[in-house]
Amino acid sequence: GIQVEQSPPDLILQEGANSTLRCNFSDSVNNLQWFHQNPWGQLINLFYIPSGTKQNGRLSATTVATERYSLLYISSSQTTDSGVYFCAVGANRDDKIIFGKGTRLHILP
Amino acid sequence: GAVVSQHPSRVICKSGTSVKIECRSLDFQATTMFWYRQFPKKSLMLMATSNEGSKATYEQGVEKDKFLINHASLTLSTLTVTSAHPEDSSFYICSARGQNQPQHFGDGTRLSIL
Numbered sequence: 001g002i003q004v005e006q007s008p009p010d011l012i013l014q015e016g017a018n019s020t021l022r023c024n025f026s027d028s029v030n031n032l033q034w035f036h037q038n039p040w041g042q043l044i045n046l047f048y049i050p051s052g053t054k055q056n057g058r059l060s061a062t063t064v065a066t067e068r069y070s071l072l073y074i075s076s077s078q079t080t081d082s083g084v085y086f087c088a089v090g091a092n093r094d095d096k097i098i099f100g101k102g103t104r105l106h107i108l109p
Numbered sequence: 110g111a112v113v114s115q116h117p118s119r120v121i122c123k124s125g126t127s128v129k130i131e132c133r134s135l136d137f138q139a140t141t142m143f144w145y146r147q148f149p150k151k152s153l154m155l156m157a158t159s160n161e162g163s164k165a166t167y168e169q170g171v172e173k174d175k176f177l178i179n180h181a182s183l184t185l186s187t188l189t190v191t192s193a194h195p196e197d198s199s200f201y202i203c204s205a206r207g208q209n210q211p212q213h214f215g216d217g218t219r220l221s222i223l
Contacts, residue, residue, distance in 0.1 A: 033211055041147075041200055043214040045111075086152065096143065097212060099153045 002027045006087055006100035013077055014108050021072040021103045023087030031090035031097055032063055034072050038083045046072070046085075077107045112136050113205045115215025123223055124195060130188045130218045132203030139205035142186035143212065144178060147200040159186050193222045 003026040013019055023032075034046040047054050047061040049070065054061055058078075063070040074081055084104050088097040112135040120128050132142055141160050145153040157173075159165040159180035167173045175197075177189040186205075190197050198221050204212040 031211070035214075041202075041217045041219070043153075043202065043217075045211065045213060048211040088153075096155055096158055098155070101152045104150075 002029065002089055002091060002098050004087060004089055004098055004100035006085075006103050008103060009101065010104045010106075012106045012108065015077060015079060017077050017107075018073070018075045019077060019105065021074070021085050021087075021105075023070040023072070023089075023100055025068050025070075025087075025089045027068070027091065029065065029068075029089040030092050031095065032070055033088050033097065034061055034070070035086045035088065036081075036083050037086060037102070043086075074105075077105075079107045079109050081105060082107045111207075111210070111213040113139075113203065113213045113215040115203050115218060117218060118216060119219045119221075121221045121223065122193065125192055126222075128190045128193055128220060130190075130201055130203070130220075132186045132188070132205065132215050134184045134205040134207075134213075137205075137207045137210070138183040139186070140183065140208055141206045142180055143204045143206075144176070144186075144188050145202045145204070147202060147217075149200075153202060156188075190220065193220070195222045198222045 005024045032050045036044045051065045058075045060073045084102040086102045088099045090097040114133045144156045157165045157167045165178035180186040202217040204214045206212045
């Protein structure tokens with residue numbers, strides 16, 4: 001099956017800093033989603049982005065499907081951005097998705 | 110749009126009890142629902158996939174007699190942890206997907222078996 005690797009595993013930043021999170025995957029995908037899991041366990045959909053670039057406020061994401069990676073950019077970090085960011089991929093759009101191990105982000109005030 | 114409601118949010122019960130968790134899609138028809146399990150500081154692990162009106166497909170290593178899944182309608186799926194024991198304690202999360210749509214997740218159920 002598809003393998004998903006996320007880096008870095010942990011990231012500690014000062015409030016206001018920018019960050020880039022990476023997701024590598026081992027095979028072609030037609031489904032890629034980025035999620036933020038907050039400290040209460042809630043999973044928030046950030047982007048559905050099997051290819052291309054999207055932006056939503058301070059967050060943006062780019063997926064280069066041919067090179068099998070996706071990047072999540074967080075600008076001007078706030079303490080509420082803390083939590084775990086997961087990348088999840090699927091071979092087909094209607095298929096199950098496999099989660100990476102996540103990047104644990106801690107934003108210091 | 111695309112709201113998924115999961116409840117209860119927290120369950121504490123004695124060993125040997127069976128626990129039912131509900132997952133509802135509130136504003137769309139969920140052709141497929143998924144159940145995940147998450148251990149502390151770990152990633153989400155897919156347990157099973159269920160399509161409305163048919164039997165669930167379980168991932169390797171997941172006991173189907175322990176984790177009963179029912180997907181009787183396009184808006185409701187249930188996961189029943191039968192005769193739960195302390196090792197079944199975990200965070201369980203459901204997701205739902207409509208036709209040609211990404212998955213949307215419930216808020217999870219924290220299950221503690223004493």
